[in-house]
Amino acid sequence: MPLPAGVETVTVSPGQPLTLPDGTLARGRITFTAPDLVTVASADFVTGGAVQLYITGGLFDDVTLVATDATGMSPTGWTYKVTVEFTEGGGWTRYISLPKNAPAVKLSDVLLTDPVEGQHAVLVDLAGVTAADVGADPAGAASTAMTTHVQAADPHGDRAYSDGVTGPIASRVTAVESGFTSVNAYITDALNRVQALENTRLTQAAGDARYLLLTGGTVNGAMQVVGLLSLGGGTTATTANAGTVVHAVLVSGDTFDRFRVYGDGKQEWGPGGNGARDTNLYRSAADVLRTDDTLHVTVNLRLNTTSMGGCVGGIGMANATTPPASTPSGGGVLYPEGGALKWKGSSGTVTTIAPA
Known part of the structure; x- marks a missing residue:
């Protein structure tokens, strides 16, 4: 079944065939997994779960998936989990984003070999590394700058920093004492802060105004209940107009409501799935x-x-409470009278179909 019109999608194709390290064309399965449940309210669309394709000759069929930033999508900010399992053994798992501004991509365009660094580290044989490789002077040929640095009295400036910043301990203690009147002042300040927090604590009245009481209340905005909702006292729906939907029922995977009730009491039924009511x-x-x-x-x-x-x-x-006194404008009226079945047509003639 094609995805609903208006839901942005991205088509992922394999590009070059997937191979094993020796160039053998890979075989196995590739799975694209979305969150368990994703909705697109503007299209009345519900999706989620995984799509699995077979890899044959290093290739898999192009697959069209819902864009990860589709308009009206909830939740947002998620990525597809891509899992590959090779028939010969081994495999890998990565995560990809499929934004709607790129409606067609190749797997290699959106797949990172390493999810953190973006690439694998390259190991180097240290036995073959020379001084020139790292920009160092050859052995036994230290530069003049190095000699000057070693002979300097304070090459890094840390000695001067220590003398100027740390200073004598006595002078630092004096500076600290001059900044604080007494320990009692800090204790008093701490108590005042605790009291201020106590004064702003959540009271019963503030809690009643902020949270829904178990005894009832009003919820402003949409409320979603996951699981069975059991109502002991029934429900009342106040709608903006008679054509507003007040109740609808869908089965998982349906595109259209199977059952719907409007504000004026009108009820509609349909086959479910993608069939209209x-x-x-x-x-x-x-x-x-x-x-x-x-x-x-x-x-x-x-x-x-x-x-x-x-x-x-x-x-x-039952016998007609009031037989037709006038001639029907079209067709006729079938009614029982005196135990007999009669027909009065648009000509005004009364015919007894079944005598008493």
Whole structure:
């Protein structure tokens, strides 16, 4: 099933074939794993999980995935986990980002061989390293600058720094004592700070205003419940208008709601999956319940009667409370009267279909 229109995607292709170190074309599996659950509210789209492809001859089929920064996506800031398992043994795991501004990429364009440094370290044989390789003077040929440095009285300036900064211990103690009146002043200051924190603690009244009470309250904004929500007292939905959806049901993987209730009480049903809702039931006028589709009754259909006489699969009708006094504008009216079934057509003629 193609991804919904409006959801940005990125197509990943293998580029050059994957090979083993000796050039053998790799075989195995490559898996792209997203978070367990990702939603795109603007497209009514829910996705998550993993996509697995086979590697044959070093290649895998191009795969189109949801961009990791698709518009309206929640959560954000995640990456795909890419896992390769070779049939010959071994494999690797890396993480890639697929931004929507690059709708088609090759695996090598977005894959880092090392997730931290971006590349592998190169080991060097130290036995072959010379002084020239590291910019050092050859052995036995120290430069004049080195000789001058060694003979200097204070080559790094640390001696002067120590004399000027650390100074005699007595003078430093005096400077510290002059900066603090007494230890009691610091104790008093600490107590004042503790008291200030105590004065700003969360009170019962502040907590009641900030958090939802177990006895009830109002939640402003959307609230998501993961798992079963059991309601002991029912629910009430206040909507902005009659066409607002107040209840909808989807099965995991569905693109369209299987069942939906609107603010005016209208109900709609559909097959689920990517099939649109195609059946409805609603109030069309005072005391009139209507559907724009077909009503199928498996057992019996009763019209103003409580007795079916033991019938199964029939229509039970009581005598018409008020037979049609005027001529129907089209078609006709079927009604029982005096135990007989009658038909009054648009011509005004009454015909007894089943005599008493």
